[in-house]
Structures are given as C-alpha cells and as structure tokens.
Amino acid sequence: ERGRSLILQAHVDVVPPGPTDMWTHPPFAPVIDGDWLYGRGGADMKAGHAANIFALDALRRIGLKPAATIYIQSVVEEESTGNGALMTHLRGYRADAALIPEPEDEKLVRANVGVLWFQVQVRGVPVHVREMGEGANAIDAAYRLIGELRRLEAEWNAAKTGREHFEREEHPINLNIGRIEGGDWASSVPAWCTLQCRISIYPGQSAEAAARELEERISHFARNDRFLANLPPSVTFNGFRAEGYTLEPGSEAEKVLGRAHRAATGADLQSFMTAGYLDTRVHALYDKIPALCYGPYSQGIHAFDERVSLASVKRITGTIALFIAEWCGTEAIALC
Ligand SMILES: [Zn+2]
Missing domain, CATH: 3.40.630.10 (Zn peptidases)
Structure with a gap:
C-alpha cells in the first residue's frame, strides 16, 4: 500500500x-x-x-x-x-x-467525557399507609438518594478547575436520572424503587475509580439514613463504563x-x-x-x-x- x-x-x-x-x-x-x-x-x-x-x-x-x-x-x-x-x-x-x-x-x-451507567435498587419493608409516619417509603428514600447524587454531581463539576477544555464549560459533568420505577399501588407504602442513572467523567479519569467512588458515596449516605441504613441499596453498573x-x-x-x-x-x-x-x-x-x-x-x-x-x-x-x-x-x- x-x-x-x-x-x-x-x-x-x-x-x-x-x-x-x-x-x-x-x-x-x-x-x-x-x-x-x-x-x-x-x-x-x-x-x-x-x-x-x-x-x-x-x-x-x-x-x-x-x-x-x-x-x-x-x-x-x-x-x-x-x-x-x-x-x-x-x-x-x-x-x-x-x-x-x-x-x-x-x-x-x-x-470528550467518559460515561458510566448505573442502577440503584432501594428496598424496604412494605406497610399500610397508616404507618407511613415510620418513613419506610422506598420512593421517598430514592428521592433523598437522588439529592445526594446531585451533590456528588456538583462536586464533580467543581473539579473542572484546572482541566483544559472543561474549565470554561458551565456544567461539563451531567448526571441524568433517566428512569425511575417503584411501588405497586396507591395504598401500600412502596417497598422498592429502582433508579437508572447516567453520569459523565473527565478524560484521564478511570471509569473503575469513578464507579468505586459512586458506590462508596451511596453506601456512606445509606449508613446515615434512618430507612436506608436497615437495608443498604444495591448499585449495579449496567451499561457504559467508558473513559x-x-x-x-x-x-x-x-x-x-x-x-x-x-x-x-x-x-x-x-x-x-x-x-x-x-x-x-x-x-x-x-x-x-x-x-x-x-x-x-x-x-x-x-x-x-x-x-x-x-x-x-x-x-x-x-x-x-x-x-x-x-x-x-x-x-x-x-x-x-
Ligand atoms: Zn451518535
């Protein structure tokens, strides 16, 4: 040739x-x-x-x-x-x-950013709605968890400082809560909720290390949450794991x-x-x-x-x- x-x-x-x-x-x-x-x-x-x-x-x-x-x-x-x-x-x-x-x-x-897909499964014991004051609602717990993931996203965006090609971007790292499923019907406190999420990482960051950070962050948050502490959510990486x-x-x-x-x-x-x-x-x-x-x-x-x-x-x-x-x-x- x-x-x-x-x-x-x-x-x-x-x-x-x-x-x-x-x-x-x-x-x-x-x-x-x-x-x-x-x-x-x-x-x-x-x-x-x-x-x-x-x-x-x-x-x-x-x-x-x-x-x-x-x-x-x-x-x-x-x-x-x-x-x-x-x-x-x-x-x-x-x-x-x-x-x-x-x-x-x-x-x-x-x-170009790397991308991770992950699924979080939140589970708990179902009760009648009259017991709802107990707070054992998997969908409510998933909301709190999403709040924590948003804080992580903000921290990862703040880490743009000093990164060429990213520093001037308004919001280079995006977390997408892409799908949420949970509960069975209106009069039972939901015993389960599943989140399908996607987040990006900077070039040069290891996808493996980012996955571990996500897992640790979720388990740390769960340990300090009254409901999640009893049954820690499970995290599965079910798609992109790309740098x-x-x-x-x-x-x-x-x-x-x-x-x-x-x-x-x-x-x-x-x-x-x-x-x-x-x-x-x-x-x-x-x-x-x-x-x-x-x-x-x-x-x-x-x-x-x-x-x-x-x-x-x-x-x-x-x-x-x-x-x-x-x-x-x-x-x-x-x-x-
Ligand atoms: Zn394309």
Whole structure:
C-alpha cells in the first residue's frame, strides 16, 4: 500500500423516540422539509454513515480509488455501551487514523467525557399507609438518594478547575436520572424503587475509580439514613463504563482534515469539547491513533424532531472525500 489506512465508522443504533405525539412528523417516517431531513437517527447518525460511503462514490465518479485500505465500519450499541466499536478493536481491525462523522456541526471534537451507567435498587419493608409516619417509603428514600447524587454531581463539576477544555464549560459533568420505577399501588407504602442513572467523567479519569467512588458515596449516605441504613441499596453498573479522551492537537491527521474542511466549506476547522459519549474513544484510547469526530449540522438529536441539514451533509461528504484523497492517496481506476 502506498497510502495511509483509515477507519470510517458510524453507529446504526438510535435512542428511543419518547412520546411520538410530541413529534411534528412520525419519528420513523423520514420527511424532507427545505434543507432539513427529519427523523430519529437521521442526524445521529445515518447522515454520517451515508457521507462515509458517498465520499468513496464521489472519488470513484472522478475515476479515483484510495491508495490504502479503508474500513467502513457499521457498529451497534454506541448509545448504550460502546461495545460495537469496542468489538472492532478486539477483532483486530487497525488503521492509521479513524474518522466518525457524528453530528458535530462541522466542528472537530477536541475532548470528550467518559460515561458510566448505573442502577440503584432501594428496598424496604412494605406497610399500610397508616404507618407511613415510620418513613419506610422506598420512593421517598430514592428521592433523598437522588439529592445526594446531585451533590456528588456538583462536586464533580467543581473539579473542572484546572482541566483544559472543561474549565470554561458551565456544567461539563451531567448526571441524568433517566428512569425511575417503584411501588405497586396507591395504598401500600412502596417497598422498592429502582433508579437508572447516567453520569459523565473527565478524560484521564478511570471509569473503575469513578464507579468505586459512586458506590462508596451511596453506601456512606445509606449508613446515615434512618430507612436506608436497615437495608443498604444495591448499585449495579449496567451499561457504559467508558473513559473519555482528548485529541492531542498537532497530528498530521488533524492537519489533513483541516485542509479538507477549508477546501470543502471555505472556513477554518474549529474544535470543541462535547459532554456526551463518543465511540472515537475506542480508537483514541485503545488503537492509539488520531481519532477524528466531525460531522454535519443538526438539531434535536436525542430529542423531538431530530433533523439534519442536507446542505451540511453534502459539505462534510466533500470534506471526507478530500480527506481520503490526501490521507490515503489515490490511484486511477483502470477503465475497462
Ligand atoms: Zn451518535
């Protein structure tokens, strides 16, 4: 091979649409209105997936093919664990750089948080509501526990001081209480309550250490709570246990992307920090290669009326085609 090899990756899984009556158009019936293509997963990230493939089509149309191996990777589970991207690493696929066109508003991701998912199960002895003064209510206890988790979140946000790429962010660490279930019916004091939570961590922080800190924090709080002390809540890590990454400035891959972006859009490539999980971490942390996350303009990802700008998809397809041409080099396709 003459050129440098490349992984072009995209994830095909999407997040749930939520109540579909909150959408202008049905989430799984895509609609184009002006420059916007609406639909769950259109922006995050079928558009980028299409751009990866169309970039190769664009080169072929002008009689060129890449002079090095390109892996087109279509992965699952980006929204829950990152295990799809992780499998590409474990299977041994390696290249000199990776590009993932997530909807990043035509900017390059410089730093990205890690993410932990955890479930907390609160249990207690059910009683008749007339005994409620005893305070043995698992849902009330879960509320108190959420209060403690919010205090932990505030402390982790305060720890942004001195962290490059995070110090200037208002609220870089987000705790999401994503799901709450508990109790059986209105006239029994609930004996159980389960919380499904997600929290982020700074790049360079160990996911293992953060998980231990969470566990210790919850058990310490439980020991000092009248109800929780009798039956300590159990914590299970049931999804993401992923570390964040930083794209070190100055790599040749970033320079090539910057030139391709300027040629395709007429603007300088900007970089920024994102507070959500990205599969690029697999390539940055484990493949140890330049991992570029850069993709089209969008609105409403993970929300209602998710939409992607089609003009932007065309522009970033141009960027990717030019990036391939310079990074991998090109060869003429023999005409027969
Ligand atoms: Zn995504």
